[in-house]
Amino acid sequence: MQKLDWIVLSVTLLFIVAYGVYKTKGSKNVEDYILGNKETNWWTVGLSVMATQASAITFLSTPGQAYHDGMGFVQFYFGLPIAMVVICLTFIPIYNKLKVFTAYEYLEQRFDLKTRTIASLLFMVQRGLGTGLTIYAPSIILSTLLGWNLTMLNIIIGVLVIIYTYSGGTKAVNVTQKQQMFVIMSGMIITFFLILHLLPNEMTVSNALHIAGANEKMNIVDFSFDPETRYTFWSGIAGGFFLSLAYFGTDQSQVGRYLSGKSDKESQMGLIMNGFLKVPMQFFILLIGVMVFVFFQFNDVPLNFNPVNKETIEKSVYADQYHKLENQLKLLNEEKKEYNLIYIDHLNQNYDNPILRNRLVALSGKERELRDQAKELITKADAKAETNDKDYVFLYFILHYLPKGLIGLLLAVILSAAMSSSASGLTALASTTAIDIYRRNLKTQKSDKHYVDATKYFTLLWGIIAILFACVGTLFENLIQLVNIVGSIFYGTVLGIFLVGFYIKYIKATAIFYSAVASQLLIFYIYYLDVVSFLWLNFIGAMLTIVLSLISQFIINQRNSNRIIEV
Structure with a gap:
């Protein structure tokens, strides 16, 4: 966070508290x-x-x-x-x-x-x-x-x-x-x-x-x-x-x-x-x-949005396996971006290409598989780790x-x-x-x-x-x-x-x-x-x-x- 973010955050919260007390x-x-x-x-x-x-x-x-x-x-x-x-x-x-x-x-x-x-x-x-x-x-x-x-x-x-x-x-x-x-x-x-x-x-x-x-x-x-x-x-x-x-x-x-x-x-x-x-x-x-x-679909995405899980893996014997999954996800992201751009071009020509749609679904399926494999590695590294990362997506x-x-x-x-x-x-x-x-x-x-x-x-x-x-x-x-x-x-x-x-x-x-x-x-x-x-x-x-x-x-x-x- 930058200085401007701290100012916006602090002023907003302090104003709400002070206003509530004053009124x-x-x-x-x-x-x-x-x-x-x-x-x-x-x-x-x-x-x-x-x-x-x-x-x-x-x-x-x-x-x-x-x-x-x-x-x-x-x-x-x-x-x-x-x-x-x-x-x-x-x-x-x-x-x-x-x-x-x-x-x-x-x-x-x-x-x-x-x-x-x-x-x-x-x-x-x-x-x-x-x-x-x-x-x-x-x-x-x-x-x-x-x-x-x-x-x-x-x-x-x-x-x-x-x-x-x-x-x-x-x-x-x-x-x-x-x-x-x-x-x-x-x-x-x-x-x-x-x-x-x-x-x-x-x-x-x-x-x-x-x-x-x-x-x-x-x-x-x-x-x-x-x-x-x-x-x-x-x-x-x-x-x-x-x-x-x-x-x-x-x-x-x-x-x-x-x-x-x-x-x-x-x-x-x-x-x-x-x-x-x-x-x-x-x-x-x-x-x-x-x-x-x-x-x-057009930008890099982590295997797991919770950074604690990333730290857990890096300190474990499963780090190399996790890195391989990250590399596979990176290549997959590039492929997704390419196909999505082609799909957009077809949509702009008023054509919803069913073959491309199926390809996008298949790529999303592969991404889910990689994420599931990553969760398995995280669990092996720490059985108590919370692998579900839904709550971290938006803040990331x-x-x-x-x-x-x-x-x-x-x-x-x-x-x-x-x-x-x-x-x-x-x-x-x-x-x-x-x-x-x-x-x-x-x-x-x-x-x-x-x-x-x-x-x-x-x-x-x-x-x-x-x-x-x-x-x-x-x-x-x-x-x-x-x-x-x-x-x-x-x-x-x-x-x-x-x-x-x-x-x-x-x-x-x-x-x-x-x-x-x-x-x-x-x-x-x-x-x-x-x-x-x-x-x-x-x-x-x-x-x-x-x-x-x-x-x-x-x-x-x-x-x-x-x-x-x-x-």
Whole structure:
């Protein structure tokens, strides 16, 4: 990184933190600190909801996901717009009518304290893990590629978030997320057009899409019914719908965003805005990854994007074998470039040459074989090495091919996204701990200032916990998938509790509590068996909770009836 990159990065991040503290310092009551005094307009609600979901993982992993697997990941979001409509019609009016600070307050009014508590605890477990991951994800990749200290990066990101979140609560999160979304989208749009500029002069956008299509990167929709296929139209509509319904409808990190809206209408418009823009935004981010793939059809590409793996191999007895693979890849890259240029020339003459397309597919197949052989060597050199390099693709491109200044901006994008999602997580964890656990179990009544101070201290505590988790975290197959897997394991059960509460008045507290416990244990077991794509866990968890609670309530009613008859 050059001096200009450091200036751009530092000024951007410090401005966001200082602005958040300046605009929101001095909350005097709980409603102001947790709900932003319910003064948020619809477009701020919408941007805040989007920024909360768009973590650094989104901008690190999603382009790498598209680079390797194409556009199919966008199907994951197909159920989101439908979920937004359901939440607007059902969840928001109920929450606002009951004047709750957190989503879980509703559960005690509908069921009992133990149901409220189990939902709160399930949320805190998964959101605590998720918040630590949103700090850890950018840290480990930036530390690997830039040589920065991982622990120090975790602490820096965590402390920056804690400063303005501790100071201003929900209002601070809302005002800073507007700035963060501006930085994020500006950086991504500039990057997209720069990639197009870096492609060969004779290439058009249409040519680039044809090359991507020839390499099966533009297969957007899969209508197959194979439950083991991770991303299909059906898993996106069903599993994605239930995950979105649970995340936006019951996760306090999102519920807190629209509970701060001025009215039902403002909150609803903010969510509808998110429903309209989220799928196109994810499509665009995936398309950037596809364009990076096209770019590397004309430029040198490493065997593995993770530089740690390269260092591991160089120190091992497999270095010579790895070098041979690198030489083969270099020759293959030259051949790919030659055939792609010929293919472009034919496309410019309105002829999509099928022979050339097949040749490009064959060359991509050879490249995958070389990469697989490289992964085998890396594993032999270090059995614990993470050979999957999807999370490193986009940052490798940024650091090696973007001009001065823009590198700093893109790193600011990644860190801003980490801060925005982490800040929402901390405020949600703090408000849930303060309201659902601490205040609810206090024997004596305290002042508003006491609860504001308590929420601030819980913000600090959860911030430290998130930093500690980030410092001991480990990399997974793909970070964007890990976040969704963690959510899918827990969200289904919590969503089932809320759906029963909203729509099935027949079911009472005892039935729903024990059904939720059983459902969560079964979901752990199903995930352990690995028999279905993780997206289906949301649907299965919700359905298990509903069905088991119906059966449990029927059994309870039958027992009660028998006792009455005996008496």
